[in-house]
Each structure stands twice: as C-alpha cells, then as structure tokens.
Amino acid sequence: MLRLQRVGRLAGPSCPLRRRSAAWRSATNNASVSEVLQREDKKLRGVVFPLQGLEKYLAPDVNTASFRTFSPSLGDLHRAEGFFKPSGRHVIDYFSSAIRMDHAPRLSQPEVCFLGRSNVGKSSLIKALFSLAPDVEVRVSKTPGHTKKMNFFKVGKYFTVVDMPGYGYRAPEDFADMVEAYLQERQNLKRTFLLVDSLVGLQKADDIAIEMLEEFGIPYVLVLTKIDKVPKGLLVKNVLEIQDFAEKHTQGCFPQLFPVSSIEYSGIHLLRCFITHVTGNLPLMNS
C-alpha cells in the first residue's frame, strides 16, 4: 500500500518529483593538521577553522556560538586524518559508479554524499579530502555538468563518500530520478553535504534542494565552497545571511556552516574530522 501510494505520488502531474525535476534542469597546501596548528600564525589557524578566522571581521554583538558547534581538539583532528591516509590494508579508492539507484553498489558501511549545483566544487572538494591518497582519481572540470553519475569512493572498511552529479545548468536528464531515489532509499546514508558557492550564496536551485532535504527529513550540512575567491567582507556577509536562513527556516540543517577552499585547503582538515565523526568512526575527546 505504502509503495503504491509512493508510486502514485511520484507519477502524478503535481508530484514533488516532477515539479522539482523541471527546476533542477533549468601557503598551507597539503600540510598535516599539526604542521598547520604548530605555527602560531593566526592566519594559519584560520585555515583549519575558517569560520573562527572570520570572527575578527564581525561586530562584537554578533552571536558566534554556532561557529563552534563542532569544535574538535587537535587530537581529534589528528586521529581523523589517519582515516584519510592509506596504509597497509587501509585502502582508499574509487569503487563504482551508478546512473540509477538500482545500480548503486550494496554497501553496508556508513556513507556521506556531496550534492550541489553543477560547478560548485563537489568533485574538487572530494579530491582535496583525499589529497593524502593521491592515487585516488577524482575528476574535476571547468565545464559545468562534468560529473554525470553517482561515483562511490570507499575509505577502507570505515565509510563511503559519494560524488553526485550537479543540479541546475547541464544537469543530467535523469538527475531527479537518480539523486532523489538515492536520498530517499539509501539506508546507510549518514549525512548529506550540500555545497553552496560562497561568492553568490544560496540560489533558487539550492532552495529547491533544501526544500527536498527538509521534506525527506534528511540531515544535512551546508558547505561554502571556493572561499579563496571571495573578498573577506563579502564572505562574512554571505556566511551570516546563510546562517540566519538556516537557523530560521530549516530543521534538518546542522547549525554550523563549513567554509572551504579546495585550492588552499582551508576547512579541509575540519571537514575530514566531521565526516569521520558523523560516520561513527571518531568519538570526540575533549582535549
């Protein structure tokens, strides 16, 4: 009965899938975390904790409590890094691709996926996360709509990372069927990372993605990409606007934003730690 209801809902002209489907189409380099933090330079600390690095640009009355919702210790960051370094039997590698949910590999380990507009920097971010495993091939392109399939990468026996095709400009025809089915049905999906370009902030297509994640009750995290390209004043403005939106209009969104640069590696160490934590592999220590 439930299945029939769902089929009916998906097939009807006013079903959310159809409506959305139309809208979808329309200096630090790769240093280890301790190397970065050992340097007392505040700018370098901002590379590991980019959100905290923005605090000095804010008026004193701005509440920055949510900037530290996830605030791991140096030891936590260190331990997380170990999961992203191949060693002995710990292999990090591309596993398989799928253009339909029923082609997705059956994997029981926890999974995280990266979603966002085409060209927002999903594949680049995964490549940066895997920079300690340079043999892993993650394809990046200047041309929007490059990633056409869901690409699964296994991080040993610990978790899987999924690179999704982008929505919006040059999205694959079957984007909605592929990705919405994945989000609804994937049992081992622990967290969805929704990437937003930090230069332009939330766009209409992102609102649709957020609406969908909220409707499906999927826990997600907003990641602001390409922060190396954005003047600090504009970045602060966009961070505060998006944070305000998330606080007032969302239920399933993690309260802290994750600004990143896949070129300068800002925010990458923190994101590795967050992924390791939300996949149940890293209980946090207090010091």
Ligand SMILES: Nc1nc2c(ncn2[C@@H]2O[C@H](COP(=O)(O)OP(=O)(O)OP(=O)(O)O)[C@@H](O)[C@H]2O)c(=O)[nH]1
């Ligand atoms: N300056 C800068 N450029 C970036 C960053 N991340 C990605 N880019 C560039 O943005 C372009 C798109 O990057 P991709 O990682 O392929 O984007 P994508 O979201 O995977 O795109 P699709 O697969 O087409 O959906 C490439 O030219 C990247 O070099 C970043 O942090 N900083």
Ligand SMILES: [Mg+2]
């Ligand atoms: Mg891509």
